[in-house]
Amino acid sequence: xxxxTYEKLWLVAAMVLIVGFIxxxxxxxxxxxxxxxxxxxxxxxxxxxxxxxxxxxxxxEHVGENxxxxxxxxxxxxxxxxxxxxxxxxxxxxYVTARDVIHSFSVAGTxxxxxxxPGEIAEMTVEFDEPGEYGIxxxxxxxxxxxxxxxxxxxxxxxxxxxxxxSVDADDELELGDEAAFNVSVxxxxxxxxxxxxxxxxxxxxxxxxxxxxxxxxxxTTFTVDTTDLGEGEHDWTVAIDNYEExxxxxxxxxxxxxxxxxxxxxxxGSDGDDDENDDGETDGGEDDE
Amino acid sequence: xxxxxxxRTMSEAGSxxxxxxxxxxxxVRAAFYSSxxxxxxxxxxxxxxxxxxxxxxxxxxxxxxxxxxxxxxVLLAITFTIFFLVGVFTWAITTSLDRGVEDIRFTWAWYGxxxxxxxxxxxxxxxxxxxxxxxxxxxxxxxxxPLQAHPLFYLGxxxxxxxxxLAGVDWxxxxxxxxxxxxxxxxxLPTFMVLTTTLMWYIATLGVAIAILAFLLPWSLGLxxxxxxxxxxxxxxxxxxxxxxxxxMPAYMMWYIMLxxxxxxxxxxxxxxxxxxxxxxxLSVPTGIHHQYLDxxxxxxxxxxxxxNTMFLLLPSLLTAFTVVASMxxxxxxxxxxxxxxxxxxxxxRDPVFTGMALAGLMFAAAGFSGMINAGMNINYLVHNTxxxxxxxxxxxxxxxALTFMAVTYWFLPQVTGRALWxxxxxxxxxxxxxxxxxxxxNAMHRAGLLGxxxxxxxxxxxxxxxxxxxxxxxxxxxxxxxxxxxxTLSLALFxxxxxxxxxxxxxxxxxxxGYAETLSGSEDAPLVLDNLKLxxxxxxxxxIFAYTFPILSIVDRGGLFGPDVNPFPVxxxxxxxxxxxxxxxxxxxxxxxxxxxxxxxxxxTP
Amino acid sequence: MTQSTESDxxxxxxxxxxxxxxxxxxxxxxxxxxxxxxxxxxxxxxxEFLGNEPTVTGLLLSVVGLA
Numbered sequence: 001x002x003x004x005t006y007e008k009l010w011l012v013a014a015m016v017l018i019v020g021f022i023x024x025x026x027x028x029x030x031x032x033x034x035x036x037x038x039x040x041x042x043x044x045x046x047x048x049x050x051x052x053x054x055x056x057x058x059x060x061e062h063v064g065e066n067x068x069x070x071x072x073x074x075x076x077x078x079x080x081x082x083x084x085x086x087x088x089x090x091x092x093x094x095y096v097t098a099r100d101v102i103h104s105f106s107v108a109g110t111x112x113x114x115x116x117x118p119g120e121i122a123e124m125t126v127e128f129d130e131p132g133e134y135g136i137x138x139x140x141x142x143x144x145x146x147x148x149x150x151x152x153x154x155x156x157x158x159x160x161x162x163x164x165x166x167s168v169d170a171d172d173e174l175e176l177g178d179e180a181a182f183n184v185s186v187x188x189x190x191x192x193x194x195x196x197x198x199x200x201x202x203x204x205x206x207x208x209x210x211x212x213x214x215x216x217x218x219x220x221t222t223f224t225v226d227t228t229d230l231g232e233g234e235h236d237w238t239v240a241i242d243n244y245e246e247x248x249x250x251x252x253x254x255x256x257x258x259x260x261x262x263x264x265x266x267x268x269x270g271s272d273g274d275d276d277e278n279d280d281g282e283t284d285g286g287e288d289d290e
Numbered sequence: 291x292x293x294x295x296x297x298r299t300m301s302e303a304g305s306x307x308x309x310x311x312x313x314x315x316x317x318v319r320a321a322f323y324s325s326x327x328x329x330x331x332x333x334x335x336x337x338x339x340x341x342x343x344x345x346x347x348x349x350x351x352x353x354x355x356x357x358x359x360x361x362x363x364v365l366l367a368i369t370f371t372i373f374f375l376v377g378v379f380t381w382a383i384t385t386s387l388d389r390g391v392e393d394i395r396f397t398w399a400w401y402g403x404x405x406x407x408x409x410x411x412x413x414x415x416x417x418x419x420x421x422x423x424x425x426x427x428x429x430x431x432x433x434x435x436p437l438q439a440h441p442l443f444y445l446g447x448x449x450x451x452x453x454x455x456l457a458g459v460d461w462x463x464x465x466x467x468x469x470x471x472x473x474x475x476x477x478x479l480p481t482f483m484v485l486t487t488t489l490m491w492y493i494a495t496l497g498v499a500i501a502i503l504a505f506l507l508p509w510s511l512g513l514x515x516x517x518x519x520x521x522x523x524x525x526x527x528x529x530x531x532x533x534x535x536x537x538x539m540p541a542y543m544m545w546y547i548m549l550x551x552x553x554x555x556x557x558x559x560x561x562x563x564x565x566x567x568x569x570x571x572x573l574s575v576p577t578g579i580h581h582q583y584l585d586x587x588x589x590x591x592x593x594x595x596x597x598x599n600t601m602f603l604l605l606p607s608l609l610t611a612f613t614v615v616a617s618m619x620x621x622x623x624x625x626x627x628x629x630x631x632x633x634x635x636x637x638x639x640r641d642p643v644f645t646g647m648a649l650a651g652l653m654f655a656a657a658g659f660s661g662m663i664n665a666g667m668n669i670n671y672l673v674h675n676t677x678x679x680x681x682x683x684x685x686x687x688x689x690x691x692a693l694t695f696m697a698v699t700y701w702f703l704p705q706v707t708g709r710a711l712w713x714x715x716x717x718x719x720x721x722x723x724x725x726x727x728x729x730x731x732x733n734a735m736h737r738a739g740l741l742g743x744x745x746x747x748x749x750x751x752x753x754x755x756x757x758x759x760x761x762x763x764x765x766x767x768x769x770x771x772x773x774x775x776x777x778x779t780l781s782l783a784l785f786x787x788x789x790x791x792x793x794x795x796x797x798x799x800x801x802x803x804x805g806y807a808e809t810l811s812g813s814e815d816a817p818l819v820l821d822n823l824k825l826x827x828x829x830x831x832x833x834x835i836f837a838y839t840f841p842i843l844s845i846v847d848r849g850g851l852f853g854p855d856v857n858p859f860p861v862x863x864x865x866x867x868x869x870x871x872x873x874x875x876x877x878x879x880x881x882x883x884x885x886x887x888x889x890x891x892x893x894x895x896t897p
Numbered sequence: 898m899t900q901s902t903e904s905d906x907x908x909x910x911x912x913x914x915x916x917x918x919x920x921x922x923x924x925x926x927x928x929x930x931x932x933x934x935x936x937x938x939x940x941x942x943x944x945e946f947l948g949n950e951p952t953v954t955g956l957l958l959s960v961v962g963l964a
Contacts, residue, residue, distance in 0.1 A: 135755030
């Protein structure tokens with residue numbers, strides 16, 4: 001077989017190209033540590049996602065210093081959680097699975113991109129150096145609403161990031177002279193302790209309490225206000241902790257009216273009473289820590 | 291000194307194909323017309339999509355976009371390409387062996403089976419447009435489970451593929467009969483190309499046959515409750531990548547045996563052409579996992595092996611680039627061309643057959659580059675399932691293949707109809723228009739893909755964010771895509787004007803003779819081993835086994851043969867026979883129930 | 898139309914045989930193609946891809962300074 005010299009030259013050049021391409025990819029894998037989505041994770045039955053420890057409640061978890069894990073479920077036609085919130089300067093491992101058909105989890109404008117196949121869990125570890133907001137799209141056709149399937153990924157500045165959850169349980173309507181109780185519970189899902197101040201504003205009054213919530217723990221506290229000081233009428237209130245606020249309105253009346261409402265209120269009061277006891281116990285615990 | 295090149299002996303020297311093989315010419319013509327019908331409908335759906343996606347003009351519900359997309363993909367990627375190529379291959383076999391098919395009834399039978407298959411596939415797809423028929427198949431060209439189509443869709447695909455298998459049998463029969471009469475002769479180059487491509491196709495279609503017969507069809511009929519989505523997806527890509535070579539090989543064949551001729555030269559090297567087709571036979575199949583670089587459940591090592599195979603598959607294409615350009619240059623220099631680049635001016639740019647194929651080849655050079663990116667493993671994070679990929683395959687199948695097919699149509703039509711081409715200038719404008727339209731469209735698609743714009747999406751406009759372009763804007767890209775789509779549609783209209791015009795033209799006595807290019811370095815220079823098809827097939831099978839056994843065993847081991855809800859199948863190496871038995875059982879079940887299919891309108895898409 | 902290929906071949910002004918033909922033009926074109934491929938490859942990998950951070954990395958190397 002006689003091959004022209006030029007063609008031999010080209011054959012060599014072609015081999016150089018091919019080997020060069022493979023070498024570049026290998027450099028990316030070995031030198032830069034870019035890993036492929038693989039088979040590290042066990043399989044999961046789509047029907048059991050709801051009971052799964054990780055995917056039953058899709059969320060972000062703080063698992064180590066600057067290390068987070070995001071458990072994401074894709075289904076027609078949404079991602080959860082949405083938005084996914086993580087801090088900058090962190091290392092986040094995404095675990096993504098699908099409840100129904102094949103989807104993808106693709107963060108627009110980045111190299112975060114994986115297929116999401118029912119039964120399989122995609123694992124991707126990513127470092128976020130800078131804050132930013134990214135859109136997440138499903139880039140695998142998943143049905144008639146495929147184009148509506150989107151989510152958001154918020155990489156927030158490190159000092160603005162927390163995993164605090166505030167909830168307030170308070171009465172809507174009280175008789176003049178009652179004590180108004182505001183049961184505040186603060187959950188800290190970070191691993192580090194959270195030192196913060198809870199405040200209650202109602203009418204002209206402003207109450208404050210220092211709180212320390214241990215990592216992965218929940219603290220509760222109660223603000224009490226005498227309705228006599230507030231007087232009759234509607235009073236807007238706000239409980240705030242760091243960047244979180246919860247507001248409501250307390251109506252103080254001279255006398256509560258119908259029996260039905262009384263019964264309801266009694267019921268509420270009863271459960272409130274229980275909560276109070278718990279609150280006290282836990283608040284004490286918190287103070288002991290201090 | 292000029293080497294003596296063998297003289298192509300046609301049945302009657304100087305006669306057209308229809309004169310030499312009137313019966314075969316009818317089949318080839320029927321295959322071409324079937325292909326063009328698919329091209330017309332599929333092409334129309336193409337422009338509907340470009341306008342809808344880019345939000346230039348939307349007249350339908352976005353949910354219907356996916357029905358349009360399914361029809362576009364199936365009609366163009368499967369129906370248009372394959373009907374055309376079975377016509378070309380039948381022409382190549384009969385012309386290069388200089389003998390008619392062994393039994394024309396058999397030839398019509400496989401053609402008929404392909405038509406039937408297409409019709410069965412089309413019924414549920416088109417039924418998806420109306421709610422009044424409880425049937426649909428908006429599962430796209432890839433039909434990934436758990437998306438489910440109506441059983442007719444899967445059945446039609448099977449019949450279509452079986453039709454192509456029988457076509458292959460037809461071609462092999464011709465060759466074996468010829469070989470019995472010419473035991474010492476080399477396989478003529480066009481026949482060699484047909485046979486190697488057919489062997490590759492047989493191996494490749496095993497994947498989709500198993501996916502459909504063992505899993506998807508019984509599942510759509512309710513015989514089995516679930517499937518393993520990763521397994522059927524992997525079996526799809528076992529077929530889904532090599533199928534692109536099934537489209538591409540006929541285009542390559544045209545570049546090797548027609549382009550040198552229309553350039554006024556000879557094929558530079560017959561032996562290297564054989565090497566290229568052998569490389570495609572052995573390397574096309576064990577590469578499909580490169581479509582699954584981002585699939586969870588497949589180990590990185592398997593992905594790396596697939597990448598290595600894929601990268602080496604660049605070799606035959608790069609060799610083709612040299613041989614084909616050198617053959618064109620030979621023609622140009624025989625026509626008086628001089629200099630390093632000046633010879634390009636001596637090429638017959640006024641001939642639509644030449645210009646179409648040359649532009650298709652140029653586009654393929656660009657497609658080669660985006661293909662190299664797609665072949666890369668970790669860089670796939672950047673482009674996977676983005677519009678980039680769509681840009682890529684509109685250069686490959688959408689231009690390298692489609693434009694070559696359209697260009698050679700201008701040569702083939704007179705051969706199979708006996709009528710002169712209706713208008714050569716329109717043909718020239720048509721091929722150039724396709725090139726320009728595709729330049730706009732695919733360039734913008736590639737760029738949009740790099741921004742993260744997804745493929746296969748009716749409305750890639752989102753509520754929470756926008757795609758950010760460093761250069762230009764999304765609006766500018768959309769404008770280019772819409773403009774490209776419109777130019778391509780105009781080009782198609784001109785193409786059909788020529789096809790119809792030619793069909794109504796009068797019979798002509800002064801048509802060019804049937805034939806193909808002679809060679810500078812002929813088959814006498816090719817080592818005999820190149821013609822040893824058994825050897826290359828064996829090597830191809832071994833490579834497939836190496837590349838696929840462990841990934842598939844691992845997928846079945848992880849997720850179960852019939853999906854995650856089934857207890858893990860106890861797989862080790864010695865369970866392969868068991869696996870075979872299970873498959874066999876389901877194939878039998880599927881075939882048994884196939885008869886009852888007609889009235890069973892049971893299932894619709896249940897995502 | 899009838900002579901689409903015939904007419905082209907009649908434009909032939911000389912016969913060049915195998916041994917007297919050196920495809921220098923092809924070599925020049927394909928050399929150019931080679932250069933374009935190499936440049937575009939580096940551009941795509943090191944600018945488009947590695948510049949498209951964040952990227953999926955394992956735990957092997959955490960901090961990567963990219964070109």
